[in-house]
Amino acid sequence: MTHEPGTPLAELIDEARCLLGGDADAMVDIRSLVSQLAGLDRARQLMELERLLPSATAARLRSAFERRAAGEPVAYITGFKPFWRHEFLVTPATLIPRPETEHLLEWALEKIPPQQALTVADLGTGSGVLAISLAIERPQIQVFGCDLSRDALLVARENESRLRADAALPIRWLQGSWLGMFKPESLDVIVSNPPYIRPDDPHLAIGDLRFEPQSALVAQDEGMADYRQIIEQASTRLKPGGWILFEHGYDQANAVAECLAQKGFQTISHRTDLAGQVRNTAAQRV
Numbered sequence: 001m002t003h004e005p006g007t008p009l010a011e012l013i014d015e016a017r018c019l020l021g022g023d024a025d026a027m028v029d030i031r032s033l034v035s036q037l038a039g040l041d042r043a044r045q046l047m048e049l050e051r052l053l054p055s056a057t058a059a060r061l062r063s064a065f066e067r068r069a070a071g072e073p074v075a076y077i078t079g080f081k082p083f084w085r086h087e088f089l090v091t092p093a094t095l096i097p098r099p100e101t102e103h104l105l106e107w108a109l110e111k112i113p114p115q116q117a118l119t120v121a122d123l124g125t126g127s128g129v130l131a132i133s134l135a136i137e138r139p140q141i142q143v144f145g146c147d148l149s150r151d152a153l154l155v156a157r158e159n160e161s162r163l164r165a166d167a168a169l170p171i172r173w174l175q176g177s178w179l180g181m182f183k184p185e186s187l188d189v190i191v192s193n194p195p196y197i198r199p200d201d202p203h204l205a206i207g208d209l210r211f212e213p214q215s216a217l218v219a220q221d222e223g224m225a226d227y228r229q230i231i232e233q234a235s236t237r238l239k240p241g242g243w244i245l246f247e248h249g250y251d252q253a254n255a256v257a258e259c260l261a262q263k264g265f266q267t268i269s270h271r272t273d274l275a276g277q278v279r280n281t282a283a284q285r286v
């Protein structure tokens with residue numbers, strides 16, 4: 001029996017550099033693909049350059065490098081993206097969760113004290129990152145993970161089954177548009193990262209956004225259409241005293257706050273992301 005010698009890791013990394021360039025961003029992508037597809041963490045990648053990778057692994061990596069060179073996001077190639085404390089399955093049916101959205105989660109957790117059995121809706125749940133992280137951090141609450149997209153909800157359900165411990169998580173998945181399926185005064189907290197990019201925004205033709213679902217990214221009315229609809233519906237679906245917390249674009253804080261104020265919301269406040277951009281707004285129904 002003959003044994004295939006395999007391909008040295010160093011050779012594959014050189015090939016990847018030729019395809020993707022050797023700058024810092026390209027190296028982050030290369031390291032991440034090797035880590036997830038060959039099971040070698042960064043330290044081993046640095047120390048085991050002579051390691052021979054079997055032909056199936058080498059082929060998988062070469063295909064991944066080519067897909068990345070064609071612009072496909074790393075998360076769609078590997079199928080996973082870390083968020084908060086877990087790795088979430090993502091597909092082209094879901095937005096790739098962004099680190100900024102962890103700020104929205106953190107703020108929502110401050111509004112949901114441990115032990116308080118509140119009812120919470122995550123509107124536009126996508127891969128389920130917010131709904132599932134909330135349910136894991138606050139198992140006493142009832143969470144509704146809602147989305148218009150059936151395919152996104154299938155991914156969210158899959159993430160729930162992968163990430164739940166022995167007991168089921170307190171989540172119900174609902175397909176429908178925003179708050180249409182909720183009764184008046186039925187929710188204590190609403191979190192949402194809805195589509196907010198203007199249809200003519202040139203960023204839609206650049207980078208990862210080219211591969212993500214338009215239905216998760218784009219909103220009419222200067223990117224404000226979905227906020228207006230959610231805020232209108234939330235003004236009756238939230239219980240008095242209930243909170244709504246949004247993620248939005250860096251230049252939409254004033255427009256979102258104005259819309260909230262017009263519908264009678266109070267205690268309107270904002271938070272910035274690590275880059276100092278105002279990316280979250282929260283308000284309370286009186």
Ligand SMILES: C[S@@+](CC[C@H](N)C(=O)[O-])C[C@H]1O[C@@H](n2cnc3c(N)ncnc32)[C@H](O)[C@@H]1O
Nearest residue numbers: 095097124125126147148149177178193194216
């Ligand atoms: C920006 S993505 C957010 C995904 C996820 N929450 C996250 O932060 O990674 C917006 C989500 O809203 C969903 N969506 C778009 N229009 C909707 C509607 N009318 N009702 C409910 N969900 C909608 C999209 O399918 C998409 O999953």
